[in-house]
Amino acid sequence: xxxxxxxxxxxxxxxxxxxxxxxxxxxxxxxxxxxxxxxxxxxxxxxxxxxxxxxxxxxxxxxxxxxxxxxxxxxxxxxxxxxxxxxxxxxxxxxxxxxxxxxxxxxxxxxxxxxxxxxxxxxxxxxxxxxxxxxxxxxxxxxxxxxxxxxxxxxxxxxxxxxxxxxxxxxxxxxxxxxxxxxxxxxxxxxxxxxxxxxxxxxxxxxxxxxxxxxxxxxxxxxxxxxxxxxxxxxxxxxxxxxxxxxxxxxxxxxxxxxxxxxxxxxxxxxxxxxxxxxxxxxxxxxxxxxxxxxxxxxxxxxxxxxxxxxxxxxxxxxxxxxxxxxxxxxxxxxxxxxxxxxxxxxxxxxxxxxxxxxxxxxxxxxxxxxxxxxxxxxxxxxxxxxxxxxxxxxxxxxxxxxxxxxxxxxxxxxxxxxx
Numbered sequence: 001x002x003x004x005x006x007x008x009x010x011x012x013x014x015x016x017x018x019x020x021x022x023x024x025x026x027x028x029x030x031x032x033x034x035x036x037x038x039x040x041x042x043x044x045x046x047x048x049x050x051x052x053x054x055x056x057x058x059x060x061x062x063x064x065x066x067x068x069x070x071x072x073x074x075x076x077x078x079x080x081x082x083x084x085x086x087x088x089x090x091x092x093x094x095x096x097x098x099x100x101x102x103x104x105x106x107x108x109x110x111x112x113x114x115x116x117x118x119x120x121x122x123x124x125x126x127x128x129x130x131x132x133x134x135x136x137x138x139x140x141x142x143x144x145x146x147x148x149x150x151x152x153x154x155x156x157x158x159x160x161x162x163x164x165x166x167x168x169x170x171x172x173x174x175x176x177x178x179x180x181x182x183x184x185x186x187x188x189x190x191x192x193x194x195x196x197x198x199x200x201x202x203x204x205x206x207x208x209x210x211x212x213x214x215x216x217x218x219x220x221x222x223x224x225x226x227x228x229x230x231x232x233x234x235x236x237x238x239x240x241x242x243x244x245x246x247x248x249x250x251x252x253x254x255x256x257x258x259x260x261x262x263x264x265x266x267x268x269x270x271x272x273x274x275x276x277x278x279x280x281x282x283x284x285x286x287x288x289x290x291x292x293x294x295x296x297x298x299x300x301x302x303x304x305x306x307x308x309x310x311x312x313x314x315x316x317x318x319x320x321x322x323x324x325x326x327x328x329x330x331x332x333x334x335x336x337x338x339x340x341x342x343x344x345x346x347x348x349x350x351x352x353x354x355x356x357x358x359x360x361x362x363x364x365x366x367x368x369x370x371x372x373x374x375x376x377x378x379x380x381x382x383x384x385x386x387x388x389x390x391x392x393x394x395x396x397x398x399x400x401x402x403x404x405x406x407x408x409x410x411x412x413x414x415x416x417x418x419x420x
Contacts, residue, residue, distance in 0.1 A: 034155035035094030052077035083366025149387035164274035173281030173332020186211035219333040221412040224280035245290030258286035281332035289403030292349040304415035306352040322390035346411025347381040354400035385409035
């Protein structure tokens with residue numbers, strides 16, 4: 001790698017690390033420890049864990065005389081890497097009042113100083129591996145920036161005061177035209193990442209797969225359309241639901257998407273910009289895979305497979321927005337007949353189970369636990385959301401959540417079969 005390329009990577013590292021801190025600027029000190037449920041993590045923990053990643057997989061491995069600011073951080077901020085060692089219980093991360101926010105920031109600064117030295121042009125025998133792991137660490141931190149928003153939104157929403165992360169008045173979209181469809185021929189196609197830059201290992205290897213002809217909705221399902229499902233008794237009709245989905249409806253007492261709130265006959269929605277009037281034209285968001293599947297069945301359609309979604313997305317423009325524009329809510333589709341909202345508004349549930357591609361093999365060692373160990377009982381989502389880093393989103397990018405999960409910025413795109 002040339003010195004210029006190394007300098008660009010160091011700048012990318014510094015910018016990513018600084019952005020994580022800047023995203024916390026609107027928080028009060030008390031907000032850093034919020035953890036409403038076991039599946040969320042406090043902002044402070046995200047700041048520390050992403051630092052732990054660089055310390056654990058780079059500094060401790062490649063710096064001979066490295067000494068950690070606090071050896072117990074190896075346990076406190078290990079997420080799930082059994083190959084590294086013991087982990088502090090995830091449901092109790094909100095109890096970690098110590099280290100303090102100031103101490104976590106000092107930890108970040110100490111690791112950043114060491115990383116800056118490690119990334120300087122050097123003759124280190126394993127320099128290529130250092131570069132590769134640093135890129136993975138940067139992409140990992142960008143994912144945690146997204147999780148910062150999803151987790152924080154959930155934790156703020158349980159507070160009766162409904163605190164606002166960032167004041168902003170959301171814009172209402174124009175009334176949407178009826179949903180239209182784009183026919184896609186299908187055939188024997190290539191799936192998986194095909195570029196030269198970074199991708200996660202679950203996007204590989206690239207392989208052939210057959211896709212039957214299908215039609216894909218040109219935009220996401222809107223709030224108004226999902227309200228029609230509710231008005232038609234969607235949450236009271238077991239015939240629309242998968243068996244586990246119907247159980248989730250009953251146990252969770254679901255009657256609407258996660259953050260919908262109606263008050264005095266006014267349709268409202270909790271957002272990171274506070275409680276706002278619900279925009280009929282905006283995509284419905286924060287629905288589970290079960291809700292997406294039930295809506296699709298009600299609409300005489302289905303969810304796309306991940307193969308169908310990727311094939312369609314390869315013809316669409318890449319993501320133009322995401323977390324960087326400071327508008328942390330999905331926006332309505334524009335007028336037009338092209339495929340829209342594939343990227344950067346809502347993650348889109350597919351009907352595909354999350355599993356390895358043919359020929360997949362995880363990386364050796366503890367770092368190989370990053371994706372491979374989760375390939376069970378989850379569904380694939382595609383497309384990124386309004387709180388995803390735009391640079392991460394691409395046709396082959398795979399996200400995965402359990403079908404009852406609702407706190408992610410997840411929406412619905414419909415598909416249907418085409419008779420041959």
